[in-house]
Amino acid sequence: MPSRAFEIEISNFELIAACWGPGVADHVAHRIATRLCEFGLRIEQDTARRRFRVLGDVAHDGPVPEDRLADLSYRLTAEPIDIEAMTGEPGAGVHAVMTWQNDEPPRYRGPRDVRRDHGDDGLSLYRNDMHLIARAFRCAAEGRMAAHWQPVRHHADPSRILYHEGLVRFDDPGAGLSPSTLFPALERTGIASTFDRVMVRHVLDELRAHPDAVLAVNISANSAHLNGWWRGVLTMLAAQPDLAARLVVEITETEPITHIHDAIAFARALRATGATLALDDFGAGFTSIRQLMDLVPALVKVDGLFLQRAMRDREPCHSLPHLVGLIRELGGTVIVEGVETQTMADLAYVSGAVWQQGYHHGRPSAARRGTEQAEPVARIVAGRG
Ligand code: C2E
Ligand code: MG
Ligand code: MG
Numbered sequence: 001m002p003s004r005a006f007e008i009e010i011s012n013f014e015l016i017a018a019c020w021g022p023g024v025a026d027h028v029a030h031r032i033a034t035r036l037c038e039f040g041l042r043i044e045q046d047t048a049r050r051r052f053r054v055l056g057d058v059a060h061d062g063p064v065p066e067d068r069l070a071d072l073s074y075r076l077t078a079e080p081i082d083i084e085a086m087t088g089e090p091g092a093g094v095h096a097v098m099t100w101q102n103d104e105p106p107r108y109r110g111p112r113d114v115r116r117d118h119g120d121d122g123l124s125l126y127r128n129d130m131h132l133i134a135r136a137f138r139c140a141a142e143g144r145m146a147a148h149w150q151p152v153r154h155h156a157d158p159s160r161i162l163y164h165e166g167l168v169r170f171d172d173p174g175a176g177l178s179p180s181t182l183f184p185a186l187e188r189t190g191i192a193s194t195f196d197r198v199m200v201r202h203v204l205d206e207l208r209a210h211p212d213a214v215l216a217v218n219i220s221a222n223s224a225h226l227n228g229w230w231r232g233v234l235t236m237l238a239a240q241p242d243l244a245a246r247l248v249v250e251i252t253e254t255e256p257i258t259h260i261h262d263a264i265a266f267a268r269a270l271r272a273t274g275a276t277l278a279l280d281d282f283g284a285g286f287t288s289i290r291q292l293m294d295l296v297p298a299l300v301k302v303d304g305l306f307l308q309r310a311m312r313d314r315e316p317c318h319s320l321p322h323l324v325g326l327i328r329e330l331g332g333t334v335i336v337e338g339v340e341t342q343t344m345a346d347l348a349y350v351s352g353a354v355w356q357q358g359y360h361h362g363r364p365s366a367a368r369r370g371t372e373q374a375e376p377v378a379r380i381v382a383g384r385g
Contacts, residue, residue, distance in 0.1 A: 006054035006064065007101040008036075008073060011109050011190070013050035016094060018111040019127050024083050025049075028096050031081050039072065071229050073098040077194040080134035080141075093134025097190045103227070104258070106190025129185035133195075135175050136182055140198050144171040147202060148364035149215070152335050152357045155349040162335070162355050163214040163248050163377060166203050167364045183220070187255050192220035197229045200249075204233070207246050213368065214377055216248035218280065221255050225262035226269055237273040244274040248377060250301065251277070253285040260294055267295045276377045281337070283323060292330055298381040300327045304338015304358065310347055324352035333381050 010016075010032060017025035029049040036043045041064065042055040057064045080093035097106050108114050114122030139145040147166030154160035170177040186192040196219040203217040223230070237244040249270060257263045267277050278299035279287055283306055292300065302323060309317035324334045336348040339358030348356050362369070 006069065007051060008054065008076075008098055009051040009101065010096045011099045011106050012095075012097040013048075014110040015108060015114065015123075015126060016096075019123050019130075020083060020087055020094065024086050024094070027083065027086060028081050028094060031079075032076060032096050032098070035076055035079070039075075067232070070232055071197075073100060073103070074194045074197050074229050077191060078137055078140075078198065080137045089131075091135065092131060093138070094130045095133060095137070095189070095191055095194075099190075108189065126189070129189050132175070132177065132182060132185050133189060133191055135172055136170060136177055136195070137198075139170045139172050139177070145169070145198075145202075146171070146366060147199070147206065148366055149368040150357060150364040151362045151369075152216075152355055153361040155345055155354050155356050158361065161214075162380060163216050164368050165216040165248075165250065165357070165364075166199070166206070166218070168199060169364075169366075183252075183254060187220060187222065190222075192255075193223040193228060196220055196223040200233060204243065204247070207243055211242075214246045214248070216250050216278065218250045218252050221251055221253045221257045221263070224251050224257065224266045225259065226266050227262065230266060230269075234269050234273055237275055241274050245376065245378060247275040248278055248299065249275060250280040250299075251295075251297075252280040253287045253291075254281075257291065260291070263291075264294050267297070271298075274378070276381065278335075279332075282327070289326070289330075292327070292332065296330075297332055298377070299335060300332040301335045301337050301357070302327070302353070304336075307336055307338055307344050307348055310351070311344060320348070320353075321351040328352065 010029060013025055013029065016028055026049065033043065033045055033052065036052060040058045042058055044053045044055055054064060054069065056062055076098040077095055080095060083094055084090060084092045099105060108126065111123060114126050118125050146169055148169045149164035149166060151164050152162040168179060183192065186195050200217050200219065203215050207213055207215055237247065270277055276299060277295065277297040278301055279292060279295060279297040280301045281287065281303045282300050284303035306320045306323060310320045327334050333355065334353045335355040335357055336353040337357050339345050339348055339356045339360045341360055345356055345360055
C-alpha cells in the first residue's frame with residue numbers, strides 16, 4: 001500500500017548487486033525508472049539509485065490518486081528484466097522486488113539475509129530462483145502458462161462436482177518449471193503475491209468466459225491481506241456477485257501467516273463479496289486449528305498425507321475421522337485430497353468426507369469435464385454437504 005510520501009524501492013537491489021555485480025543492479029534500476037516514466041509518473045530517484053519518490057502525474061500535474069498506485073509495485077515486480085547480454089548466461093533474467101516504504105520488507109534484501117538461511121549456497125540459490133521465476137513470468141507474458149483443472153467430486157455421486165481447482169502449468173520444455181520448484185522460489189524471493197495476482201486474473205477471465213464454471217485459485221498465505229492488489233479485485237467482485245459466487249480462493253500455507261489480523265480482514269472481505277474461502281493442505285504446512293477458528297473458511301482441504309497414513313499396512317493412523325469431525329464441528333465443509341484409489345475414496349467417505357479430490361476422481365487436465373453440473377458452492381456449504 002502506498003505511503004503518504006509515495007516512496008517505492010527496489011528491495012533486492014543489494015542482493016542483485018551481490019549476485020550479478022553492480023552493473024546489473026544499475027541496469028535494473030534504470031529499467032524501473034524507465035517503467036515508472038512509461039506509467040506517466042514524475043519521479044525522483046535517490047542517489048543510491050534504488051529508491052524512487054513518486055512526485056506526481058505527468059498528464060494531470062498534481063498528486064497521483066492512491067488507487068492508481070495500488071497495483072504498481074506488483075506490475076513492476078512482474079516484469080522479468082533481461083540480463084543475458086550482461087551476464088552471458090543464456091536466457092538469464094531477474095526481477096526487481098518492489099515495495100512501498102510502509103510494506104513489510106521481503107525476507108531477503110541483502111546477501112547476509114540469504115546466507116543466514118542457506119549458508120554459502122545462498123547466493124547461488126537466489127540466482128537460480130530468479131532465473132526460474134523469470135522464465136515463469138516470460139511464459140505468462142507469452143501465453144505459455146495455463147491452468148490445468150482438477151475436479152472436487154462427491155464420493156457417492158461422481159457426477160456432482162463442487163468445483164474445479166486451477167493448478168498452474170507451463171509450456172517450457174526442459175526448464176524444470178513445476179509448482180513444486182516454482183512456489184518455494186516465489187516465496188523465498190518475496191514474489192509469490194505478484195504471481196498470485198497474475199493467476200487470479202487468469203482464473204477470473206476463465207470464469208467470465210465460462211458462465212457455468214465454478215473455479216478455485218490457489219494463493220499463498222502471503223497474498224491473504226488487503227494491503228495490495230486484492231482490494232481492486234474485491235471491489236470488482238462485489239459489483240459482480242455472479243462471478244464472486246463461482247470463485248473459490250484456496251489459501252495455501254507453505255509459509256506461515258505472519259499477520260493473522262490482516263488475513264482475518266481479507267477472509268471477511270472475500271466472504272462479503274459472496275466468494276468462498278478454502279484452507280488448503282490442512283494438517284500439513286503451517287495451518288493450525290487456531291487459524292481455522294480465526295479465518296472461518298467455508299471449505300477445509302485435508303492434506304493427502306492423512307489418507308496415506310490411514311492406508312498403511314503397518315501401524316495405520318486413525319486420525320482422519322477425528323480431523324474431519326473437528327473441522328465439521330468448527331463449521332467447515334471437508335474435502336479430502338490425494339484420493340488415488342477406490343479403497344482410499346471409500347475410507348475417506350467412512351471417515352466423514354463426501355467431497356474428495358485426487359487422481360481417482362480425475363487428474364488435473366487442460367479440459368474441464370462436467371463443469372456444467374457443478375453445483376453452487378454456497379448452497380452446498382450452507383447445507384454442510
Ligand atoms: P495443492 O493446491 O494442494 O494441489 C494439489 C496437488 O496435488 C497438485 O500438485 C495436484 O496435481 C496433486 N494431486 C492431485 N491429486 C493427487 C493424487 O491423487 N495424488 C497425488 N500424489 N497428488 C495429487 P501440483 O499441481 O504440482 O501443485 C502443487 C502445489 O503447488 C499445490 O498444492 C499448490 O500449493 C501449489 N500451486 C499449484 N498451482 C498453483 C497456483 O496457481 N498458485 C499458487 N499460489 N499455488 C499453486
Ligand atoms: Mg489447492
Ligand atoms: Mg492441497
